[in-house]
Every structure is written in C-alpha cells, then in structure tokens.
Amino acid sequence: MDQGETSPLLLKKEPAKLKGTVGVLSASAVVFGTCIGAGIFISPKGVYEKTGSAGAGLIVWAVSGLLATLCTLAYAELGTMMPQSGGEFVYIHRVYGDFPAFAFSFCNTLLIKPAALSVVAALFGEYLCNMVWGPGTSFILCRVAAASLIVTLGVVNIVGVNVIAKVCEVVSILKLAVIGFLITCGVVVVVKGQGEITNFKQPNLFEGSSTNPADYGLAFYYCLFAFQSWNSLNYMTEELKTPETTLPLGGFIGLVGVTLSYFLCNVAYLMLFNVEQIANTDTIAMDSGYIAFGRPGEIIMSLGLLVSCLGCVGGAICCVSRNIESTAQAGVFPSFISGINKTFHTPVKAIVVVVVTMCMYLLVDATLLIPFLGTVEWLFYCMTFTIILYLRWKEPKWNRPFKVPVFISALLCVITGTFVVLPLFSEESRTTTLLGLCWLPLAGAVYTVRYLVTKFCYRQQNKSETSSLSSSDSGYSEIQGL
Template structure:
C-alpha cells in the first residue's frame, strides 16, 4: 500500500541552513563562558589559542556531520544514524535523553536567560521573567506552526541582530584598547595557570561550540541536501569560529585578561565602560536576540526528532503526524514547547541540564561513530560528500568527546553519574513501550 501521509518539503537554502548553524551554536554561552576560560588561562594569547583549538576540534565533528547528513538527508539527525547503524534501542535512548529531556531543558534554560535580559533591557521587574520566557516559547512554537519557512525567516532576522551585537562588541573593544592592546594580550603575572588548567579550560570552550547538530535534525527540509548541507555546515561553523575569536579578542582588549577573569557579565561590562548604563542596556537587547534565536532552532530541531520517533512507533503516533498544509510537525512542536514551558514555570530545568550534559556528548560520540559503520556497510555506494582525512577526523572527534566526558566525570561525578543513570533508565522504558505496542497490535 502506498504511503500518502504528508512529508516535509525542502524549502531551506544555503543561507537559511548556515543561519541555523550560526544560531544553534551562538546562544548565550559566549557572553558568559569566556570568563571561566580566562580564569583557567594565564594570558590573552593563550585564551585565543584555546578558542581556536576548540573551533578546529568542532570543525572535525561538523565535517563528519556533513557526510552523515549528505548520506541520510532526513529529519531526525543522530536518531536516524543510530537507528540504522546500531538499532532501535540506541536510537530510542538518544530520543529519550535528548528530545524528551535535554532539548526542552535547554529551551527552558535559554528562554529564561532571554527573559532575564529582556526584562533588564525594558525595565520589567524580576517577577515578569517566567511569564516572558513562557510567552517567548509560545510565540516561537506558534510561528513554527506555519512551517519551516516562517520559522527560518524569523531566525534569519535574529541571526542578523546577533551578528550586529557581536560587531558592536568588537568595535567598542577596539576603541577601549587604543594604545595598550599588546599589554592586554600579554601574560598576567598575577595569574599563572597550571598546565592541567589549560586542558580544563577546553571543557567550557567545547560546550560553547555545541549546537552544530541542529541542522542535521532539519535535513529533511534542506534543498539539494547533498550539496547544501556540507556547504552550510562549513560556512556556518567558520562564521561561528570567527565570531568567537573576535568576541574573545574584544573582551581581552577592552577588559584585559585579569578583568575578563573577574567579570561575570563581560559583554555588559565592556559596553558599560564606554557607554554607561545605556551601553549595558543595548548589549542586554543583543544577548536577548541571540538567546531567542537559539530557542527557535532548538524547538524546531527537537520537534523533528520527536516527530521521527512518533512516525517510527517509538513515541505516541499522534506526535509523528505532519500537517498537510504547513508541512510542520505541529503536535511535536506543541508537546516540546508545552513541556519546556512546564520546566520554565517550575524552575526545574537547571538540574536537568546538568544531568544530561554528559549524555548529550556521549551521543555525539556515538553519532559520529556511525560514520565508520556507513563507510564499511556502504563501501561500494557513491557518497555525495566524504569527510577529508578519514578516519583521522572522526576518530579525533570521538576521542576528544570521550576525553571531555572523562574530565567532566572527574570534575562533577554526581552530575555525570545522574546523566548516565538517566540514559540507562531509558532501557526499561523502551522495553515497556515495545511490550505495550505489541499488546496493542495483537
């Protein structure tokens, strides 16, 4: 029997796809995590080197995702690769951990960050933060109900605003650094980092580069995916690396290495030094735009994973439906957005994110590892794009991610243990779900 159910339409071009990469990576992290990296380094040059190394390592993963996306240009991303390479259980565990816990948790966290900065910029009291965050999620879900083009247009606007905020930061730093740039980049005699601090500083750098996988979740809606996906992933991440280097250069140039290490809000502190409270308010608007754009991508990408799980029978069938007119997974969008709003209002997302960080990076490692399976299983099949320096790049990425997981486990054994426990708890859920399905079809 022919399947006549609606499917996704390929409406995203190269710029739309690159904007998803930029918006999915650049959220709120770069406006906070630079201080943590500065605390663990001893000079501005060392700080910039770390961000360059993190960008190079992430690029290795992006090139691997480019081949995976070109081989399987379908909605669902890692879920699809794990299902084909390793079977339904690993794919379900990914969906269980990411689509049901991590994605809505990260949306709740970043939406709350958006609301914090938005309320500060317009002068609303703290009491308004949760309602504004919930309203932002509702608005994003509503726009995405009309399809990927509507969501993409909104994202493109916020990506431009995000890049404008970064350009403003860099310009402000160059004005503040007149005549003493060399001093700002020189080693800080009051802060001598230990050799292992350098490795520890790589953790927040890599976490800030996370989010590049969202485009693969939306691969089923990319035009000419075999050509567009590799190009958009490469262009998008190149833009991200450039932005991160420029932003960190701006922080060091404007605040100095010691000032950056001591700052808890370096972007706002930098703007305030030159423009006072008005500058800090403008930067708050820029950060709000950046975090809002990230939420849009996380909701759109996460909903596609949920929809693919529903269509596979790994979640409720209704969630697997695609609207015939808009070609959007409206039920999946409503489920993900509604759960994220519950997390916002309950304030329980912070610990959830801590508990899923290790699991997220573990699935990144397994996702890239499927490339070895595809290369062996389909050795005779012509590939539209092949990652260069295979198998060095995928092996390097997997090894680096496992190193990050090990370092995180040593640094935070409680959170790492809970993260792995959440993944393992998905096994009995999967078994119960499959048993319930078999009973329902008997």
C-alpha cells in the same frame, strides 16, 4: 506487518511531507542563528575560570570552533547518505537498532535540548525584565517573559520553516551588528587607555594557566555549549534543497562564521576585562557596553543579547521538533505526536512537545547543568561518529555524495570519548557527570516498560482476534448443521 506490506490506509491517503525549500544561504543562516545565542554571554565565565589565563582561554575557543566545524562536516557525510530529517536518531537507529536510538531520543528530547534552550530563554527573560523594570525583577516575572518567548517562537515555527529561516537570516544580520558593537567597545576602551591590553602580552598571556587536564575538559564543555547547535541542519535534511551540496556547504559556512565571531568576541572581552573579572561576572554583555559607552552602551548590548537569544531559540525549536517527528514516525515515541500538518507542512504536534518541555525546565536553574548535559550529549556524538567508521568498513559501496577523510572521523571518536570520561577525574564535575550517565539506565527502564506494555497489548489483541474468529467458526458450523 511485514516490511514489504503497505497499510491500506496509506494507499487511500498520501501523508504530508516536508518540502525541500531551504538553500545554502538560509541553511548557513540557520546554523549561525542557532549557534550564536546566549552561549557567547554565558560560556566565557566558565571557560576562563577553568583555564585561568587569556591565552589558554583563546586556544580553547579556537580549538572548539575547529572541532565543531569538523563535526559538522562529518555529520554531512551521514546526512547525505541517509537524507531523512531527524539527525542522530536516524543514523543510530539504522545501524545500532531500537534501544540506542530510543535512548538518544529520550535523553535529547527530555534533557539535553530543552534544558539547554531553557537557559537561553531564561537569560532572555532576565535581561528583558531588567531593561523594562530594572534590576531585582521577580523570578516569576522573568520566567513568564521567557515562556512568552518560547510560545511565540513555537507559533512562528508552526507557520512554516521558511518563516523561521527568514527570521534566522534577519537575526543573523543583527547578530553581526551586535558582535561589531562588542568589538567596538573593546577598541574604544583601549583607545581611551582604560583597557586590559596587558592580557595579550607576555608573560600575562598564559600566566595562571591551569595544569589540570580535567579543568580543560570542563572548559571545553562550557565553550562547546556555545557551539551546541552545530548539527542543526541534520535535523531538517528533507527541507534542504539538494542536500548533498547544501548540507556540507551551509554547515561549513555557518560554523566558520560562528567561530570567527566567537573568537573576536573573546578578544573584545579581554580588551575590556582581566581574566578574573570575566570569571566572576554574570552580566558580561551589559558590563561590556557600560564600560565603553555608559548606560546607552549597556542598553545596546542588552538588546543585542535579546536578539541573539531570539534567533537561537527559534532555530533550535525548528531543528529539535524534526528529531521528535522522526522518532515518533519510527514508533519509538507515541504515534499521536507524529505527522506533518497539511496546511503548514510543519510537524505541529512535535513543536508543541518542544515548547511544553522547554517551559517546564524554566522552573529550575539549568545553568548549573552544563557539564551534566554535556556528558550525555557527547556520549551520543561519539556513538554517531563510530557509525561513520562502521559504514566505511561494512558498507564501502554505499553512495556517499560527500565524504570526510576517515582519520578525521577516527579522531572525532577519540576526542568525543575523552570529553565523556575526562570530567570523571575532577571532583567538582564527577557527581554531575555520573548523574548525567544515570539517564542511560533510566532510558533503559522506560524502554523496558514500553516493550512489556506493547507486548501485552499485542497478545491481548491476538486473543481478541482469535476469540472472534472462533466464535465466527462456531456460528458457521451451526448453520451447516441445520
């Protein structure tokens, strides 16, 4: 069918569309709620293990926040130029075509997002079970709790985007309380004279800092894992009120809040622990509360982690499902998972796909895959930033309701490209990096099979139509001869 033609079916029945109901406050809450999750309790271990010092670790956190904010603003330019939900898929498909867009959606849908979110859900299950039944709860029970969280939040997402946006708003407020409590823990311990205040004094501040650039590449991978949902709003652009304002402003406010929160949390950690202790603990949330207030503090911090995980998973399901919906609408993924439910005005089928995929990743320990996920993730980010530069050159007259300085886009291309290459110089991360890159030829193989199957079906359909037409013509000739 030519692009100018319209299917008769579409003339009869107007498809349901996403509604623009999310304002600046709700948008910033979505960013804040989806970013601040388990990452602030998972990432510090890897960051300080790789950097080796308090000062270097804090610099990595600060630079990561600045980088995530700049990335958000750069994405706002693309989102206001092409205001369709779906994020990178929309932009890559528009400029680079079918296969790069398919490769992104294939990796994003089946690897990057569900695996990362399963880490958050798994942590929720472990902390919940430890609170209720105590340490040593079985793996299966912890995973059942995690799966229950995913399914519940999937149902909430189906009910409507306004519901999940309100959940993110409420959870965001509770997260601020958790961050405030964590900072209070640090202050209380220092006042008692039991803190690690020497972490902030010379020469301890930078003592033991790594001199290996590859270590800092991995440190940024761990750190940016905590900022992973900085691009949330680009997946739901059609649901934003006045996207040209809400997208950049909501993203900026949300990321500034996330960056300040993370930095203060790390200051609190360094008040409570030395760098070696942070690098060696797997339960930093519980340990922080216990050091300051004993068992009650441990419970409060555990509850805070559960709330953070809930908001993170709930908002992310909302955003990722929009990417799947856009992909299916474009015909890259199977069409049966596309479509907006007329009752709830949400992509119900796409939400179900996200929920099922996340539950599948609960069967493995995805915490070991952060560098693996980061390799593929930042490769596509780099590709997306090149689109900004390409369109500035190729389409200078394209309406841009929001623009970032071109040197920022160029800088982001260099930085994200470096993130992809740098881990190759580390023996520890080289294997996982190469495994991550292996997803690209896998996507190519799937795309080729899909293309051949589609081409075969198309030929069979043409043969059937030709045969039917020939039979009809033969019958007509026989009638004429009577």
